[in-house]
Amino acid sequence: MCTGHGPSSSHSSRVTAARRLLKRSFREADRAFLAEGPQAVREALAAGAARAPSPVREVFVTADAGRRHPDLLATAGAAGVPVHHVSDSVLAALTQTVTPQGVVAVCSFLDVSLETVTAAPGGPPRLVAVLAQVRDPGNAGTVLRAADAAGADAVVLTSASVDPYNGKCVRASAGSLFHLPVVSGVSAADAVTALRAAGLQVLAADGAGDTDLDDATDAGRLAAPTAWLFGNEAWGLPAEVRALADAVVRVPIHGRAESLNLAAAAAVCLYASARAQRRASP
Amino acid sequence: MCTGHGPSSSHSSRVTAARRLLKRSFREADRAFLAEGPQAVREALAAGAARAPSPVREVFVTADAGRRHPDLLATAGAAGVPVHHVSDSVLAALTQTVTPQGVVAVCSFLDVSLETVTAAPGGPPRLVAVLAQVRDPGNAGTVLRAADAAGADAVVLTSASVDPYNGKCVRASAGSLFHLPVVSGVSAADAVTALRAAGLQVLAADGAGDTDLDDATDAGRLAAPTAWLFGNEAWGLPAEVRALADAVVRVPIHGRAESLNLAAAAAVCLYASARAQRRASP
Numbered sequence: 001m002c003t004g005h006g007p008s009s010s011h012s013s014r015v016t017a018a019r020r021l022l023k024r025s026f027r028e029a030d031r032a033f034l035a036e037g038p039q040a041v042r043e044a045l046a047a048g049a050a051r052a053p054s055p056v057r058e059v060f061v062t063a064d065a066g067r068r069h070p071d072l073l074a075t076a077g078a079a080g081v082p083v084h085h086v087s088d089s090v091l092a093a094l095t096q097t098v099t100p101q102g103v104v105a106v107c108s109f110l111d112v113s114l115e116t117v118t119a120a121p122g123g124p125p126r127l128v129a130v131l132a133q134v135r136d137p138g139n140a141g142t143v144l145r146a147a148d149a150a151g152a153d154a155v156v157l158t159s160a161s162v163d164p165y166n167g168k169c170v171r172a173s174a175g176s177l178f179h180l181p182v183v184s185g186v187s188a189a190d191a192v193t194a195l196r197a198a199g200l201q202v203l204a205a206d207g208a209g210d211t212d213l214d215d216a217t218d219a220g221r222l223a224a225p226t227a228w229l230f231g232n233e234a235w236g237l238p239a240e241v242r243a244l245a246d247a248v249v250r251v252p253i254h255g256r257a258e259s260l261n262l263a264a265a266a267a268v269c270l271y272a273s274a275r276a277q278r279r280a281s282p
Numbered sequence: 283m284c285t286g287h288g289p290s291s292s293h294s295s296r297v298t299a300a301r302r303l304l305k306r307s308f309r310e311a312d313r314a315f316l317a318e319g320p321q322a323v324r325e326a327l328a329a330g331a332a333r334a335p336s337p338v339r340e341v342f343v344t345a346d347a348g349r350r351h352p353d354l355l356a357t358a359g360a361a362g363v364p365v366h367h368v369s370d371s372v373l374a375a376l377t378q379t380v381t382p383q384g385v386v387a388v389c390s391f392l393d394v395s396l397e398t399v400t401a402a403p404g405g406p407p408r409l410v411a412v413l414a415q416v417r418d419p420g421n422a423g424t425v426l427r428a429a430d431a432a433g434a435d436a437v438v439l440t441s442a443s444v445d446p447y448n449g450k451c452v453r454a455s456a457g458s459l460f461h462l463p464v465v466s467g468v469s470a471a472d473a474v475t476a477l478r479a480a481g482l483q484v485l486a487a488d489g490a491g492d493t494d495l496d497d498a499t500d501a502g503r504l505a506a507p508t509a510w511l512f513g514n515e516a517w518g519l520p521a522e523v524r525a526l527a528d529a530v531v532r533v534p535i536h537g538r539a540e541s542l543n544l545a546a547a548a549a550v551c552l553y554a555s556a557r558a559q560r561r562a563s564p
Contacts, residue, residue, distance in 0.1 A: 148544045151536025172543075180536040214557050254433025254556055256461040259548065261454075265427045267546035268553045274536055275496050 015017055016104050018060065022096065024163050028143035031109040032057060033177075034094060035163035037101040038069045044105050045075045055107045055178070058082045062091045065102025072155060078233065096167045109165065110177065111184040114191060117154040118198035120181075125153035126225040127273055128195055130264065132188045132241045133160040133232040140164065141172025142263035148176035150270035156183040158190045188229070194246040195227040204229040204245035205269050207259045208236050211249045214273055221247075222276035230266050295345040297372055300342065300388050302380065306445050313391040314339060316376060317460075319383040320351045326355045326387050328558040337389045337460070340364045347384025351393045354385060356371035365439055373524055378449045388430030391447065392459065393466040398474060399436040400480035402463075407435035408507040410477055411548065414523045416472045422446065423454025424545035425512065430458035430553035438465040438473045470511070474526040477509040484527045486511040487551050488519050489541045491530035498531055504558035512548050 020026035021034050035044045041059060045250025059076050061083060063094055066073055076083050094104045118123055129147040134140045140162045147155050156174035157164055164170075164184055170177055183191070192202050201224050203216075216222055242248050251260055251268050260268070302308035303316050317326045323341060330336025337413050341358050343365060348355055358365050377385045399407055412431040416422045422444045429437050430500050440447055446452075446466055452459055467472070474484050483500075498504055511527055515521035526531050533542055542550070 041552075065464045069437075111330050142543055145539050146542060147342070148537040149533070149535050149539040149542045149546075173339065174540065174543070176537075176539050214560070217557075251431070251553070252556075253431050255430040255458075257427050257431040257458050258456065260428060260431045261424055261545070263543070264424065264545050264549035267542065271533070274534075275499075278496070278536075 002053050009238040011084065011198075012160070014058070014084060015060070015086065015094070015232050018058075018094055018104070019054045021106065022167065024166070025113055027163070032106055033109065034167060034190065035105045035107050035172065036095050036103075036167065037171070038065070038072060039175055040170060041103050041105045043071055043178040044107050045072065045079060047178040048079055048081070054079055054081065055110055056081045057106045057108060058084060060084050060086050060091060060094055060104045062086060062088050062102040064088075064161070069103065091182045107275065111182045114171055114183050114186055114194045117181050117183060118180070118194050124198040124225065125195075125200065126201065126277060127152045127270065128156060128227040128272060130158065130188065130195075130229045131161050132158045132228055132229055133238060134209045134230065134262065134268065135162055137162045137166035137169035138172045139233055139262045141169040141177070143266045144169070144173040144182070145176040146263060146267040147270055150267070150274045152180060152270060154181040154183060154253070156186065158188045158191060159185045167202050189244060190242045191226070192229075200227045202227050202235050202245045204242045204248045205251070206231065206242060206248050207250055207253070207263055209248035209250035212249045213249050213269065216247070216249055216270055217276055220276070220280070222273045223280035226273050228266070228269050228273070230262060233262055244276050293366065296340070296366060297368065297376070300340075300376055300386070304389065306447065306448070308360040309355050309445070309447050314388055315391065315452065316449060317387045317451065317452055318377050318379065318385075318408060319453070319456055320347070320385055321356060322452060323354055323385050323387045323461040327354065327361060327363070329460040330361055330363070336361055336363065337392055338363045339390060340366060341386045342368050342376055342386045343361050343368050344368060344370050344371060344384040346370070351385065360551040376515045379453070392517070393446065393464045396438070396465050396468055396476045399463050399465060400476050402435070402514070406507065407477075407482065408478040408559060409434045409552065410436045410438060410482065412438040412440065412470065412473050412507040412509055412511045413443050413476075414440045414511055414519060416512065416544065417444055418515050419448035419451035420454045421515055421544045425449040425548045426451070426464070428457040428549040429547060429552055430461045432549070432556045434462060434552060436465060438468065439469045440470045440473060450541045470523045471526060474509070474511075482507045482509045484509050484511065484520050486524045486527035486529050487533070487547055488513065488524060489532050489535070491532035493529045493531045495531050495533050495551065499530070499554055499558055502558075503560075504555045505562035507556050510548070510551050510555070512544060515544055
């Protein structure tokens, strides 16, 4: 899946093209992003093994990282993914971390349409996380990871949310960006309409909600297929997004904290649903 | 509660003394730390209203922040806490954030002994989080916040864990550092011995645990008073710490994520206990 910067282009022009992907405008122009570190590259290559075409376009690796992770080079080679050996300084220029881990993959965008999620061959989704106006990429990636862990069928980032291909989001997702379908750039209203039409109830998570999560659990409400709406870092959902939901649910605050942080609240809500759905299944 | 740098010392020596508290060694020498931003300063002053002596030794504020938060100055004044008006650049030198919020409090250390927790006048604790070898201050602060939200009675940071007065930990705790008793600098073994003697079961949270959290919940096991042991960022607890526990519990991973991040896992475990304990109570 090499594009313009294939085998015939020079080493330095490949590096230059990859380095541009640190910026969102270039990511969107190329529909490509950077996945950094052995864990992310391994997950990207594994995602390629599960479907064609592979999302991995090329891999940059230092000599040291190549020795430490021979499995990555072997997997990339077997998949026909070009591997470029580069110096430590060139690799560092492709990363945003203080201590680069020596390997970076250029990957094609992964996001799918809402219809791909609602009309999945395995049947309609039962658990979906919708991030509305989540602006911090680290938070978005951590919620992606929690949604993956809780067995969610998809994650939706609305158009007012952070770019899922931001380097911090990719790193915080710890590989989960490659594990489950991600929808990006739709409005909260369109996401809710499509998910409701697919048979999901829509629950907004908000500290000021009038329904207690434990009460909703006891009432059997969480056993139904559910799309959860999560708001931005201050954990507020805009009123117009809350109004889209069938219920506004609060994680109970038993102590004196004003709220939970976004990722913790999302983990508690998604795991409450996962448990209720599994306990209700035959 | 002014100490050496009271009203008679010069403005610049007060600033110099406060600025040193950005470093752990000086924090430990003075048994004082910095709380930055209106939320943290408000919580610190509120903690002072709840007990004597107040943890707040002095407050530094810019003219702009003073206008935006007159309540803080009024509360500090009513409590007899010295307030120093400083320039934006002096305030910035007391902070570690990119966009300082204009107000910083110098606070006395808050941590208490294990005995204070286990022999609390209200009876033994029912829910305690023990952080063993948690090195990232942001993670430690986020777990503190989640423990507060879940109604935990105390948080213990073992001696191999991060300093709870690190600026990032204070900020990530979002005020919770001032809400619940924190024990610092004890060994995991001493913490477990004391908490078990106070009647708590000890559950280690670990992705490789042989007990599923949902199964433990169904078996009624979480209704009992519980101390949870949480490990470092890779979510591993050292074998010798796991061996101290009555059971090693895993949050089930339903999807393809390798693990949850520390704060999400801690939130799920602590909320599972909070719910079970509350549902079991008369």
